[in-house]
Amino acid sequence: MRTPESGSAADVRDALARLRAAGPALRRRSRGERVEALGRALERLRDPGSAERRELEAGLPEATGFAPATVRAGLDRALAGWTVRSLRELVADELERGGKARLATGFPVTAVLLGGAVPTPTLLALAAPLVLGSAVLTRPSSHDPVTAAVFARALAAEDALIGAALEVTSFPHDDAPAMGALLSAECVVAFGSDETMRSVAGRISPAQRLVLHGHRLSVAVLGEGAHSGAALDAAADALALDVALWDQQGCLSPVALFVLGVESVPVALLDRLAAAFERAAARLPRGRTQLDAAAAVAHERDTAELRAAAGESVRVRSGPAFTLVAEPDARFRGSPLERFLRIHPARDAAALRAALAPLGPHLAAVGVAGLRAPAGGLEAELAGLGVSRICPLGAMQAPPLAWCHDGRGVLLPLARLADVEE
Amino acid sequence: MTRAEIERELLVWMREEPELHDERRFERLALALFAFQIEHAAPYRRFCEARGASPATVSSWREIPAVPTGAFKELALRCFRAEATVKVFRTSGTALARRGELHLDTLALYEASLVPSFEKGVLPDLAADERLPMFVLAASPTEAPDSSLSHMFGVMLERRGTTESACFVRHDELDVEALLAALEAVASANRLLLCGTAFAFVHLLEAMEERGRRLALPAGARVMETGGFKGRARELSRETLYAWIGERLGVPPGRCVNQYGMTELGSQFYDSVLREPEASRRKLVPPWVRVSIVAPESGREVRTGEPGVIRIVDLANTGSALAIATADLGRALVGGFEVLGRAAGAEARGCSIAADEMLLANA
Numbered sequence: 001m002r003t004p005e006s007g008s009a010a011d012v013r014d015a016l017a018r019l020r021a022a023g024p025a026l027r028r029r030s031r032g033e034r035v036e037a038l039g040r041a042l043e044r045l046r047d048p049g050s051a052e053r054r055e056l057e058a059g060l061p062e063a064t065g066f067a068p069a070t071v072r073a074g075l076d077r078a079l080a081g082w083t084v085r086s087l088r089e090l091v092a093d094e095l096e097r098g099g100k101a102r103l104a105t106g107f108p109v110t111a112v113l114l115g116g117a118v119p120t121p122t123l124l125a126l127a128a129p130l131v132l133g134s135a136v137l138t139r140p141s142s143h144d145p146v147t148a149a150v151f152a153r154a155l156a157a158e159d160a161l162i163g164a165a166l167e168v169t170s171f172p173h174d175d176a177p178a179m180g181a182l183l184s185a186e187c188v189v190a191f192g193s194d195e196t197m198r199s200v201a202g203r204i205s206p207a208q209r210l211v212l213h214g215h216r217l218s219v220a221v222l223g224e225g226a227h228s229g230a231a232l233d234a235a236a237d238a239l240a241l242d243v244a245l246w247d248q249q250g251c252l253s254p255v256a257l258f259v260l261g262v263e264s265v266p267v268a269l270l271d272r273l274a275a276a277f278e279r280a281a282a283r284l285p286r287g288r289t290q291l292d293a294a295a296a297v298a299h300e301r302d303t304a305e306l307r308a309a310a311g312e313s314v315r316v317r318s319g320p321a322f323t324l325v326a327e328p329d330a331r332f333r334g335s336p337l338e339r340f341l342r343i344h345p346a347r348d349a350a351a352l353r354a355a356l357a358p359l360g361p362h363l364a365a366v367g368v369a370g371l372r373a374p375a376g377g378l379e380a381e382l383a384g385l386g387v388s389r390i391c392p393l394g395a396m397q398a399p400p401l402a403w404c405h406d407g408r409g410v411l412l413p414l415a416r417l418a419d420v421e422e
Numbered sequence: 423m424t425r426a427e428i429e430r431e432l433l434v435w436m437r438e439e440p441e442l443h444d445e446r447r448f449e450r451l452a453l454a455l456f457a458f459q460i461e462h463a464a465p466y467r468r469f470c471e472a473r474g475a476s477p478a479t480v481s482s483w484r485e486i487p488a489v490p491t492g493a494f495k496e497l498a499l500r501c502f503r504a505e506a507t508v509k510v511f512r513t514s515g516t517a518l519a520r521r522g523e524l525h526l527d528t529l530a531l532y533e534a535s536l537v538p539s540f541e542k543g544v545l546p547d548l549a550a551d552e553r554l555p556m557f558v559l560a561a562s563p564t565e566a567p568d569s570s571l572s573h574m575f576g577v578m579l580e581r582r583g584t585t586e587s588a589c590f591v592r593h594d595e596l597d598v599e600a601l602l603a604a605l606e607a608v609a610s611a612n613r614l615l616l617c618g619t620a621f622a623f624v625h626l627l628e629a630m631e632e633r634g635r636r637l638a639l640p641a642g643a644r645v646m647e648t649g650g651f652k653g654r655a656r657e658l659s660r661e662t663l664y665a666w667i668g669e670r671l672g673v674p675p676g677r678c679v680n681q682y683g684m685t686e687l688g689s690q691f692y693d694s695v696l697r698e699p700e701a702s703r704r705k706l707v708p709p710w711v712r713v714s715i716v717a718p719e720s721g722r723e724v725r726t727g728e729p730g731v732i733r734i735v736d737l738a739n740t741g742s743a744l745a746i747a748t749a750d751l752g753r754a755l756v757g758g759f760e761v762l763g764r765a766a767g768a769e770a771r772g773c774s775i776a777a778d779e780m781l782l783a784n785a
Contacts, residue, residue, distance in 0.1 A: 293771075298721075
C-alpha cells in the first residue's frame, strides 16, 4: 500500500507496474480470503475505537467540509451493514447465482477515478475490484483526500499481500500525461460530472472496460399513510436525516419530496417538516458551505419568496441550515443542494410519474414512507423510469453492499465473465 | 417624482453627461425609482414588505431589496400595464429551464444606456462620429428579436458600423466562410471590431484551426466577447480564449474586451483594457449603476477584494426592478469590479446533481 503526496506520469506508470507485479499474489488468495480481508478492513472503519476510524473522523471534517457529527453519523449508518457476511452475500448474489459454472475474474489493474466529498462510495469503489482479484490504482477527489488512503492502510493492516494491490496516487486535474497513464489501466471506473464522464470516455480505447458513475439525484415520496400524526413525524425525521447526511451532496440524497394524493402541500405538513429539519440541524449541523453554493441557495430562496409575493401558491420555511419550498405543482425544479428541499403535491401516481419522467437517466433512489400496501405498480413504474433503488425514508444513505449501484450491480460491471459448458 | 420625470433626468445624464459620477444624483434617483416601483409592482411591494423595506424605511440605494435574476424566469416583473409592452427580451433557454424575460414599455432608456457604455469600453479611441467595420458573431436583431444582445449589436452597428458591417450568425449557424472573407476584405482598415458571444468565438477559432487559417488583423482591431460556456461541450478560461484569439486572429489579449451583461439589466459592464490599458483589468461601472459585492447569507457588503455575490442597482431598469441580485460571484476592485467564474476543472463537492447541472444535462 503506497500513498504518494503528488505524482507525475512516471510515478503513475511506476505504480501501475508495481500493481501488475502485485496482481498474481492478490489472485493467489482465494476470493473468499479476499472477501474476508476486505470485510475486516471495512469493520475497522466501522469500529469507533479503531485507529483508522479515528483517522477518518479526524481528517474528513477539515478535508470535506462536513461537520464532525455528520461524518460520524454518516459513517455509522452507511457502514452498519457493510460486514464480512454482507460482502459474502454480495459475491453470492452477483457472481454465484443459479449455480451455473461461470467464472468471474477481475482485470489485471482497475483505475478508480474518485469524485466528490462523500466518503462511502469510495470504499465500495475500491473494494469491489479487489474482490474480483484486480489490483487497484486510485486517484482521490480533491474534496476527499482522506478516505482512500485510510482504507488502504486498514486493508494493509489486515492482509499485507492484498494491501499491496491497492495504491493511491495523486496529481493535479490538469496533468494530462498523468491522467493518460492512469486511464491506461485495463479497467477504468470514473465518478463525476457529465463533463468528467465525457472527458474520460474520450480517452478510453474499445479494448478497455469503462464503468462510469455520473452525477445522479434522488427523491422522496410521502404516501397518504404518512400525511399526519405520528406517521408524519416519523417520516419527517427520517427524511430530514436523509437530507442532512452529507449535506445533500450524495446521489442518494433526496432533493425533492412528492406528497402523493394531494392537490397542494398542506401547511401543517410543511410546518412539521420544518420542525424535523430544525431538529436534524441541531443534531447534525450543516458543514462548511462554499460561496457559490451559498449564493445559489440564497438566490433560489429569494426567488421562491418573490413567487409567493406574486401570489403563487409557494411557501417557504427556512432556518440557518435548511430551506424548504412548498411548490404549487408537481413539476420538478431541482435544488441548489445544501439542505434545500422542494416539496411538490402529486395528485396521484400518474402525476408523480409525469414529474419524474424527464429525470429518468439521472434518477438514483426513491425514498418512500406511508405508501398504501401494497404500493401496486408504483415500484415497477419507478424502476421503468430508471430508478435503481426504492427504500424506506431514513435508509436512503445506507444502501446495502449488494445494491444494484446505478442499476448495474457492484461487481458485475468490473468482472470478466466466462461460462464453462460441458 | 414620476417615472417620466426620473427618465427625463436619466436621459439627460446618459446622453449629455455620460462620464459624470454624481453620488447625490444617483441616490436621489434610486430612492425615487424605488418608491415608484414599490407603488406600481405589487409582487415587488409584498417582497419588500416581508423584508420591512419601504420608501419610509429605506434611506440609501444599498438598502433597496434586490430581486433575484431567477425571478425574471417566473414572473413578468413590470411597473406598467401589459398592453404597453413594446419589447420582451428573453434569456437563452434549455429544454427544461424557463427563460427569463425583461418586459419594456420603451426602448429609449435602454438604448441611451447601452450606447455610452459600449463606446467607452470598446471604442474609446474613436472620435465621436467615427465609424468602423463591425463584424458581429451573433444573430441580427431581425433574426433574434427577443435577444437583448442582438438588439445591442444592432443599435451599435447602425450607429458606429461602416457599410461592410454585418451579423454572421444566420439560422443559428456562424457563417465562417463569409466572416473570414469579410475580414480579409478589410485587411487594410486601421480599425475594426469583432464582437459576439464567447462561444461563437470558440466556434470560429475551431473552424479556423480545422482549415489551417490564421489572420493578422490590424493593430487597431479589437474583440468584444460576452457570455459563458455553460451547457456547451467545451469550456475555456478567458485567458485561454484570448491566447487563442491572439494566435488565430492576431488580436492580442490587451485588445480583447469582455462584456458582463444580462438580459435582466438595462446597463452593461465592459473591461477597462482599451480605455485604461496600463491599469489592471476590471469591469467599469456606468455612472447610473452601482455594483456591490455581498455575502450570500447575510446580504451584507464584503470588503474590497473579498469574493461575494454581485448585486446591481441599475437606474436604467425603470420599468422592471432597479435592484437585481445576480447568481454570479465577483469581487470589488478599486474603480470597478471583477466577475469570478468557477475555477476551471473544479470538481463538484458531491455526486448529486444541482439544479443547473440537471437542466443543462436535459437541454
